[in-house]
Structure formats: C-alpha cells, structure tokens
Amino acid sequence: xxxxxxxxxxxxxxxxxxxxxxxxxxGELFKLGLHVARQTTVPDGETIRDAMGEALERADxxxxxxxxxxxxDDLTREITAAVLGLDLVEDAAALRSMxxxxxxxxxxMAESNLKQALAPAGAVVLxxxxxxxPGVYVPPGLNGRxxxxxxxxxxxxxxxxxxxxxxxxxxxxxxxxxxALTALELKFTGIGESDFHQGVDxxxxxxxxxxxxxxxxxxxxxxxxxxxxxxxxxxxxxxxEKFREFLVSEDGxxxxxxxxxxxxxxxxxxxxxxxxxxxxISNRITDVPGASxxxxxxxxTYANAAKTSLLGVSQAELATHGAVSETxxxxxxxxxxxxxxxxxxxxxxxxxxxxxxxxxxPVGTAWIGLATRDGAVTAFKVFHPRNRHDFxxxxxxxxxxxxxxxxxxxxxxVTG
Amino acid sequence: xxxxxxxxxxxxxxxxxxxxxxxxxxGELFKLGLHVARQTTVPDGETIRDAMGEALERADxxxxxxxxxxxxDDLTREITAAVLGLDLVEDAAALRSMxxxxxxxxxxMAESNLKQALAPAGAVVLxxxxxxxPGVYVPPGLNGRxxxxxxxxxxxxxxxxxxxxxxxxxxxxxxxxxxALTALELKFTGIGESDFHQGVDxxxxxxxxxxxxxxxxxxxxxxxxxxxxxxxxxxxxxxxEKFREFLVSEDGxxxxxxxxxxxxxxxxxxxxxxxxxxxxISNRITDVPGASxxxxxxxxTYANAAKTSLLGVSQAELATHGAVSETxxxxxxxxxxxxxxxxxxxxxxxxxxxxxxxxxxPVGTAWIGLATRDGAVTAFKVFHPRNRHDFxxxxxxxxxxxxxxxxxxxxxxVTG
Numbered sequence: 031x032x033x034x035x036x037x038x039x040x041x042x043x044x045x046x047x048x049x050x051x052x053x054x055x056x057g058e059l060f061k062l063g064l065h066v067a068r069q070t071t072v073p074d075g076e077t078i079r080d081a082m083g084e085a086l087e088r089a090d091x092x093x094x095x096x097x098x099x100x101x102x103d104d105l106t107r108e109i110t111a112a113v114l115g116l117d118l119v120e121d122a123a124a125l126r127s128m129x130x131x132x133x134x135x136x137x138x139m140a141e142s143n144l145k146q147a148l149a150p151a152g153a154v155v156l157x158x159x160x161x162x163x164p165g166v167y168v169p170p171g172l173n174g175r176x177x178x179x180x181x182x183x184x185x186x187x188x189x190x191x192x193x194x195x196x197x198x199x200x201x202x203x204x205x206x207x208x209x210a211l212t213a214l215e216l217k218f219t220g221i222g223e224s225d226f227h228q229g230v231d232x233x234x235x236x237x238x239x240x241x242x243x244x245x246x247x248x249x250x251x252x253x254x255x256x257x258x259x260x261x262x263x264x265x266x267x268x269x270x271e272k273f274r275e276f277l278v279s280e281d282g283x284x285x286x287x288x289x290x291x292x293x294x295x296x297x298x299x300x301x302x303x304x305x306x307x308x309x310x311i312s313n314r315i316t317d318v319p320g321a322s323x324x325x326x327x328x329x330x331t332y333a334n335a336a337k338t339s340l341l342g343v344s345q346a347e348l349a350t351h352g353a354v355s356e357t358x359x360x361x362x363x364x365x366x367x368x369x370x371x372x373x374x375x376x377x378x379x380x381x382x383x384x385x386x387x388x389x390x391x392p393v394g395t396a397w398i399g400l401a402t403r404d405g406a407v408t409a410f411k412v413f414h415p416r417n418r419h420d421f422x423x424x425x426x427x428x429x430x431x432x433x434x435x436x437x438x439x440x441x442x443x444v445t446g
Numbered sequence: 447x448x449x450x451x452x453x454x455x456x457x458x459x460x461x462x463x464x465x466x467x468x469x470x471x472x473g474e475l476f477k478l479g480l481h482v483a484r485q486t487t488v489p490d491g492e493t494i495r496d497a498m499g500e501a502l503e504r505a506d507x508x509x510x511x512x513x514x515x516x517x518x519d520d521l522t523r524e525i526t527a528a529v530l531g532l533d534l535v536e537d538a539a540a541l542r543s544m545x546x547x548x549x550x551x552x553x554x555m556a557e558s559n560l561k562q563a564l565a566p567a568g569a570v571v572l573x574x575x576x577x578x579x580p581g582v583y584v585p586p587g588l589n590g591r592x593x594x595x596x597x598x599x600x601x602x603x604x605x606x607x608x609x610x611x612x613x614x615x616x617x618x619x620x621x622x623x624x625x626a627l628t629a630l631e632l633k634f635t636g637i638g639e640s641d642f643h644q645g646v647d648x649x650x651x652x653x654x655x656x657x658x659x660x661x662x663x664x665x666x667x668x669x670x671x672x673x674x675x676x677x678x679x680x681x682x683x684x685x686x687e688k689f690r691e692f693l694v695s696e697d698g699x700x701x702x703x704x705x706x707x708x709x710x711x712x713x714x715x716x717x718x719x720x721x722x723x724x725x726x727i728s729n730r731i732t733d734v735p736g737a738s739x740x741x742x743x744x745x746x747t748y749a750n751a752a753k754t755s756l757l758g759v760s761q762a763e764l765a766t767h768g769a770v771s772e773t774x775x776x777x778x779x780x781x782x783x784x785x786x787x788x789x790x791x792x793x794x795x796x797x798x799x800x801x802x803x804x805x806x807x808p809v810g811t812a813w814i815g816l817a818t819r820d821g822a823v824t825a826f827k828v829f830h831p832r833n834r835h836d837f838x839x840x841x842x843x844x845x846x847x848x849x850x851x852x853x854x855x856x857x858x859x860v861t862g
Contacts, residue, residue: 043482045473046661046670049465052487057461066459068497069487071468081484084500245462254462302725302746308732309718309725312746316724317835319800321748327756328746330718330728336743336786340756370752384735419733 031206032067033059034089036081038096038106039185040073051095051190058194060243061213062203063256074103082113086176091202093194096185098163100142106182107148107166114173114180116150124155124164131162156181156197161189165197179205213256214266215282218273219431223251229272237261237268248420249427250278250285278434285430286314292437293324293374300433301327301370303341303362305353306380306396308332310426327370331362341365341377354379354391359399359409367401374436375401376429382418396425400432447622448483449475450505452497454512454522455601456489467511467606474610476659477629478619479672490519498529502592507618509610512601514579516558522598523564523582530589530596532566540571540580547578572597572613577605581613595621629672630682631698634689635847639667645688653677653684664836665843666694666701694850701846702730708853709740709790716849717743717786719757719778721769722796722812724748726842743786747778757781757793770795770807775815775825783817790852791817792845793825798834812841816848 035055041047052069059066067089072081074097085092097106111118125147132139149155149166156165166182181198183190223246234242240257242265255265270277278285293300302312302325312328315321329340334353337343342365343358351357362377380396387393394415401407410432414424451471457463468485475482483505488497490513501508513522527534541563548555565571565582572581582598597614599606639662650658656673658681671681686693694701709716718728718741728744731737745756750769753759758781759774767773778793796812803809810831817823826848830840 041659041661042468043472043485044476044659044670045469045471046659046668048469052458053461053464055461056459060460065489067488067493069459071485072483073481077483243457243460243462245457252462254460304725304744306732307729308737308741309720309728309744309746310732312725312748313723313729313838316722316726316746316748316798317838319834321724322802325724326749327752328720328725328744328748330725330732330744330746332728332732332738332744333742339785340743369755382732386738418735422729422733 031064031090031202032088033064033091033093033202034085035066035069036078036085036092036094037069037071038074038078038094039071040075040103042071043073050187051185054187054191055093055194057254058199059202060241060254061256062199062206063213063241064202064206075105076109078106078109079113082109086113086178086180089178090170091179091181091205093181093183093198095183095190098146098165098182098184100140100146100162107145107150110166110168110180110182111150114150114168115175116152116168116173118148119151120147121149121155121164124149124157127157127164128162156183156193158184158189158193160192161186163189165193167197167201212259212262213254214262214280216253216255216266216269216280217250217278217282217285218253218276219250219278219285219427220276221251221273222246225273226251226253226269230269233268234265237264240265248416248423249431252282284314284318285427285434287318289430289433289437290315290318290321290324292434294320296437296440298324298373298437299370300325301329301366301372301375302429303329303331303366303375303377303399305331305337305362305378306382307378307422307426307429310422311376311378311429314426314430326372327366329362329366329369337362337365337379341369352391354381354395354397356397356399356409356411359397360401360407361399363399363401363409364407367403373403374433376433377401378425378429380412380421380425382421384418394421396421396428398425398429398432400436402436447480447506447618448504449480449507449509449618450501451482451485452494452501452508452510453485453487454490454494454510455487456491456519458487459489466603467601470603470607471509471610473670474615475618476657476670477672478615478622479657480618480622491521492525494522494525495529498525502529502594502596505594506586507595507597507621509597509599509614511599511606514562514581514598514600516556516562516578523561523566526582526584526596526598527566530566530584531591532568532584532589534564535567536563537565537571537580540565543573543580544578572599572609574600574605574609576608577602579605581609583613583617628675628678629670630678630696632669632671632682632685632696633666633694633698633701634669634692635666635694635701635843636692637667637689638662641689642667642669642685646685649684650681653680656681664832664839665847668698700730700734701843701850703734705846705849705853706731706734706737706740708850710736712853712856714740714789714853715786716741717745717782717788717791718845719745719747719782719791719793719815721747721753721778721794722798723794723838723842723845726838727792727794727845730842730846742788743782745778745782745785753778753781753795757785768807770797770811770813772813772815772825772827775813776817776823777815779815779817779825780823783819789819790849792849793817794841794845796828796837796841798837800834810837812837812844814841814845814848816852818852
C-alpha cells in the first residue's frame with residue numbers, strides 16, 4: 031500500500047514553521063507497520079492542484095494536511111473536489127457541529143466559516159472536536175479517475191493528531207491488513223547509535239519480519255521496533271542481553287519521567303544543585319506531571335558566591351581546585367542534600383563556553399556530584415565539547431542518568 | 447526562478463528525525479527574496495530517481511540534501527549522474543581533501559569513503575570543511591536534458607548549513623539578480639499574530655515590493671520582512687508606530703538574550719525564584735553566552751518548605767492565601783533579592799496542572815513577582831490554560847518580559 035503525504039501551507043515554505051506533521055504521521059504509521067513513500071510540501075493556494083494530481087497517480091492513500099480553514103487561501107476542499115471531478119456539497123452534520131462549536135463558546139459564527147461545511151459529494155466528513163474545520167475522507171473509487179483514498183486533515187497539530195488517531199489510522203489499518211504487527215520503542219541513554227551498529231545491528235537485520243529504526247538525540251538513542259510479536263520478542267531479548275543497563279524505558283517514556291517514577295515508587299525525594307546547566311535539570315524534572323511529590327528544592331548556583339552561601343561550598347576549595355572540580359561537585363551535592371532534607375541530591379558544575387576554557391579544563395568539561403541520605407558522596411567527570419545548548423543538554427542527561435542508576439542500585443545490581 | 451528542495455533520507459519518513467532542512471533552507475532563501483515552490487521527501491535509495499527526474503522537469507534550481515555518505519544506501523551522487531546522463535568521475539581535489547580530513551584526525555580512511563570523491567563529469571565539487579562528504583553543483587545546461595541547476599548537499603545540518611551559506615546562496619543570489627532586497631526580523635512579545643491582523647496587516651499588504659510572514663510561538667510573534675530598503679523602512683515604521691512597546695529585537699535575538707544584554711549594559715544582576723516554571727527561566731537565561739556576568743542565583747522552590755526556608759516566605763501567608771497568590775509571589779521576589787544580593791529578582795508561582803486546580807485558581811493561573819534594589823515589590827497575574835509544557839513556557843516568557851520592561855523603565859518610558 032503506497033502512502034503519500036501532501037502538506038500544504040505557505041508558512042512551511044518560508045521557514046517560519048517546521049513541518050512536524052510529516053515526522054509525526056511517519057512515526058505513527060511506522061508503528062502500524064506502514065511506510066510513507068513520499069512526502070511533498072507546497073504553499074497554500076492553486077499550487078496544491080498539480081501536486082495533488084500527481085500524487086493521485088502514484089499513491090493508494092494520500093493524506094493531505096492544511097488549507098481547511100475559512101480564509102481565502104484555504105483551498106484544499108475546493109481543489110480536491112475539482113481534481114477528483116466531484117461536486118462540493120454542504121454537509122448538514124458538519125454545519126450543525128460547527129454552529130454548536132461557536133454556540134458553546136458564545137462566539138458568533140462568521141459567514142466565511144460556512145465553506146468549512148462543504149465536502150466533495152459522497153465523501154465522509156470527519157468530525158473535529160478540537161476546532162471548526164472538519165476533516166474529509168474520500169474513499170477509493172468514489173470517482174472514475176482514481177483508486178486512491180484521500181484524507182483531508184486540518185493544519186493545527188492539536189486538531190490533526192486526534193483526528194488522525196480516531197479517523198485515519200483505524201481506516202488504514204483495516205485497508206492494509208497488517209494488524210498483527212506490534213511496535214516497541216526502547217529508549218537508551220549512555221550509549222550511541224554506533225554502539226548498536228557495532229553491537230547488534232547485523233543480528234537485528236537477520237530477524238524475519240522485523241523492521242527497526244534508530245533515533246539518536248543528545249545522550250540518548252531510541253530504537254523503534256515493529257513486526258510480528260515473536261520477531262519483536264526476539265529483537266528485544268537480543269538488544270537487552272547486550273544493553274540492558276542502559277535501558278531507560280520500553281514505551282518511549284523520557285529519562286526525566288522515568289526518574290520521577292522511580293523516585294515516587296521508592297518514596298524518595300530529590301534536590302538539584304546546578305551551575306553550568308543553569309536550571310535545565312530541574313526544568314526537565316518539573317516537566318513531568320506529579321514531580322511536586324518528589325522534587326522539592328533546586329539551587330541554581332551560577333556564581334561562586336551562590337555556591338558558598340546556599341550550599342556551603344568552601345571558599346578555600348573554590349580557590350584551590352576551581353569551581354569545576356570533583357571537590358566542589360561533591361560539596362555542592364552534599365550542601366543541597368543538607369539544605370533541602372532530600373534523600374538524593376545531584377549537582378553539576380562545568381564549563382559551557384564559549385569562554386572560560388583552560389588547557390587542563392577545556393570547554394565541555396563538567397563534574398557531576400551525587401549525595402545520598404546514607405552519607406555517600408561521589409562525583410564523576412564528563413566531557414561534552416559541544417555548543418552551549420547541546421552541552422547543557424548532555425550534562426543534564428548524564429546527571430539524570432546518575433540519579434536513575436543511584437535509585438536502581440539501592441535495590442538491585444545495575445547490570446541485569 | 448522556480449526552486450525546489452528534495453530531501454532524502456529514510457529517517458525522515460519514519461518519524462525518527464524531523465525535517466529541519468526544509469524550514470532552514472526556506473527561511474534563508476526567503477531572506478534572499480527567493481521562494482521554495484515545492485519540497486519533497488523520499489527515503490534513501492532508488493526512490494530518489496523518480497522524484498529527482500520529476501523535479502528537474504519543473505524547476506530552475508533543485509537543492510538535494512542527504513545521501514552523500516559512504517554507505518550502500520547513499521546513492522544521491524550515482525542517481526544524479528544517471529538521471530542527468532553524465533558519467534561519474536573522481537575529483538582529485540575532493541579526494542585530496544578527504545585524505546587530509548582523516549589524516550588530521552589520525553584516523554584511517556575506509557575504502558567505502560572513496561566514492562565520496564566522485565562527481566558527475568563537469569560538475570563543481572563543493573568543499574566540506576565540516577565532514578567527509580563534499581557537495582556537488584551541476585550548473586544548468588551541463589547536459590542536453592535539463593536547464594535546471596542542481597546542488598547536492600550533505601545531510602548533517604552542521605555540514606549542510608555552512609556549505610549552503612558559502613557555496614549555494616551566493617550562486618542563487620547571482621542567478622536571481624534580487625540582490626537589492628534586504629530582510630528584517632522583528633520579534634515581539636505580549637501580543638499575538640491576531641493583533642497584527644487587526645492592526646497593521648492590511649497596511650503592510652499595500653506596501654509595494656514588500657513580502658512578509660509571521661511566525662507565532664508561545665508568548666511571541668516574529669514578523670519577517672523582506673523587500674527593497676525603502677519598503678522595509680516604511681513597513682518597520684508602520685509596525686513600530688503601533689507595537690513598539692512590545693518589540694524585543696530587530697535581528698531575531700531571543701527575549702532571554704535581550705534581557706541578558708540589557709542587564710549587562712546597565713550593570714545589573716538578576717536572581718530568579720521559580721515554583722511552577724521549575725527552573726525554565728534560569729535555564730533560558732543561562733542559554734545565553736555571558737549570562738554568568740549578570741545572573742548569579744536561582745531558586746527553584748517547588749515545595750512550600752523551600753519557599754519558606756530559602757526565600758523567607760511566611761508560613762502564615764502560605765496558609766492564608768495559598769502558594770499561588772500575589773502575596774507569596776511578592777515575598778518570593780523580595781526573598782530572592784535579599785538572599786542573592788541581586789539588583790532585580792523575578793519570582794513565579796502558579797498551577798501547571800494537570801492536577802491542583804481549584805475553582806478560584808484554575809490550572810493555568812500564575813502570579814509573577816518582581817523586586818528591585820530600590821525597595822519596589824510588585825506582582826501581576828497571568829492565565830495560560832495550556833498543557834504543562836506550554837504553560838511553563840508562557841509563564842517564563844511573561845516573567846522575562848517583566849524583567850525587560852523593568853530594566854527599560856528605569857531609563858525611559860515603556861511606550862515610545
């Protein structure tokens with residue numbers, strides 16, 4: 031089944047908006063065992079006509095995004111009907127639900143919204159509980175010109191994504207008959223994609239029916255697996271045999287959410303003391319709903335004076351070893367633990383750059399300290415010579431990973 | 447001049463990588479007064495052939511990304527030569543610079559890298575100082591089949607972007623003859639795209655030769671203008687007459703970088719006290735190089751106990767008014783100013799959700815407090831009923847904007 035995506039929108043051509051629809055749809059379809067053969071983007075307006083006509087020649091399924099709004103450059107409905115040679119007719123149910131959408135919000139419905147209730151004759155109108163623009167599904171063979179099924183989806187992600195999940199994916203799953211496939215996303219930290227290439231990649235390639243893809247982020251690599259259940263089980267076992275200690279989650283859960291879950295399950299609290307990451311670690315933790323139960327205090331001690339006054343780092347040690355040192359990382363962690371009363375404290379101090387590097391401590395150097403209620407205080411060094419933003423991310427990743435291992439090691443050996 | 451982009455890469459189809467090349471190239475070309483007519487993505491391998499052949503029929507310029515690496519699915523060079531009917535020949539300069547690339551790094555060059563020195567006969571090889579894959583420029587009319595100019599660029603952004611800037615854009619500028627155009631990016635906060643639609647949009651549309659586009663982010667809208675200098679000056683005056691007080695920067699500089707610049711210029715220091723944003727404000731500030739000169743202390747007081755012990759917030763006030771209140775926001779700001787010795791302290795306390803909302807304080811409510819060395823302490827309420835991530839971003843934006851206005855108001859009226 032050949033699937034194509036046609037994204038429409040001038041904002042996608044001008045660089046003002048990154049096309050996230052293509053990646054999101056591609057990823058979700060991949061989980062269904064389906065592949066996108068081609069993705070095309072064109073500006074709003076008449077240029078959609080040619081691109082759509084060409085795609086209908088090639089594809090079995092065409093998913094079109096955008097251009098369903100009420101303004102004059104929203105022409106996707108009109109062009110689709112014209113290209114398919116179908117009349118545009120008003121859909122009574124669509125009109126009714128649009129009127130309700132505005133009535134509920136106490137806003138008048140503009141005349142221009144009326145055209146959003148139009149759809150090619152015989153097409154199925156897809157309800158949009160999150161906006162005014164209904165979607166459209168034109169089944170294959172509705173006209174004599176094409177056997178391609180066409181879905182028209184609204185542009186805003188918070189309207190498109192629920193509609194795709196409710197209306198499009200079940201339809202595609204039924205059309206493709208690949209419902210026996212399942213998907214798995216294994217998230218690892220502390221290793222890179224190249225470790226997989228050297229480690230297990232060739233053996234994964236030998237598993238019948240398995241498809242897989244890597245997604246490498248900073249300090250993290252996701253392995254997406256799809257296939258029949260037995261292929262998946264085989265692949266999972268193979269990968270975990272080698273990389274279990276680096277596994278963060280098996281369902282795409284982020285490292286920070288995994289840390290919050292582990293803290294919650296173990297009734298532990300965490301404090302952070304951040305210099306070079308400047309609050310990124312606490313920001314990531316507090317991105318997780320429920321973080322308030324396990325995270326209480328964060329210290330962003332960017333200046334040495336703050337390290338001294340808030341965390342009790344010794345001025346003498348700062349003078350002797352410098353702020354980026356094992357001693358200071360340990361004192362920061364111990365100080366944060368003491369000042370917060372938390373069970374675990376993690377501290378980071380490093381040189382983000384672009385300035386501040388020294389021959390013995392180049393830009394990219396960081397120390398990560400860890401203190402726990404039982405009195406243990408340790409620190410280790412990492413080196414991530416990257417730009418400022420990526421450096422912060424890499425160091426925050428190493429710090430969160432240190433917390434994860436710390437919690438796990440309280441109960442079981444790190445390697446399993 | 448019709449420009450098309452062809453992005454190649456299976457990772458772009460599987461949802462594992464978002465296509466940032468399309469937006470980046472579109473934005474940079476827009477600044478040159480050039481528009482992308484169509485963008486297409488296809489997986490690695492033979493499928494590139496059809497997409498390239500079709501694009502060559504339509505376009506005057508085709509920019510191809512990816513597939514220049516050493517592995518077996520990197521076929522862009524081979525397919526380009528085949529589609530254009532040109533032989534692939536080894537480029538001596540490319541081979542030499544690849545050998546140097548490896549020699550400098552003390553790594554052996556693999557046999558598989560040799561094919562990266564191949565280019566269609568007569569094409570120009572584009573040097574790649576940031577990687578092993580040279581780019582290729584096939585001038586228009588090199589073969590009898592097409593008058594389309596073709597650029598092949600490597601996939602990694604840190605290789606593609608410098609190569610595009612050095613080798614592609616000057617060539618396109620020369621080909622298009624639109625070198626008189628200039629570009630301007632005005633960044634605003636505190637207003638939305640709809641304010642422009644109601645305010646100045648129709649008048650901008652009347653300016654001869656002006657092209658413009660909006661890019662709306664959370665709490666921020668960027669207005670990109672391109673055109674001849676007089677049209678740009680006219681548009682700028684028109685927009686600033688109405689929205690000057692909301693202007694953050696005229697060169698795309700972020701709000702946080704603007705705040706760091708204003709602090710630096712005015713020799714002021716800043717402290718933060720964050721509850722609901724959990725470190726996002728300090729994280730944004732410390733993303734700016736040089737932040738360490740103006741930002742010293744950040745407090746992430748997620749728990750009430752932290753607000754009390756670190757910032758001296760009164761337990762009685764917490765009990766009476768709750769943590770999300772004007773009084774507590776003021777006390778947090780005043781406490782952070784006192785504990786840090788900074789000139790300005792900004793504090794935020796709010797309900798990020800999904801839980802914790804109350805009828806009188808629904809999810810999305812936040813108070814922002816501001817304290818300054820002269821003894822002034824103020825707070826104001828914002829309401830952003832969004833998901834947790836977007837709420838944090840919106841509140842951090844309002845807090846940084848409050849700091850910006852605070853600094854500016856020390857010297858001049860807010861409205862100009």
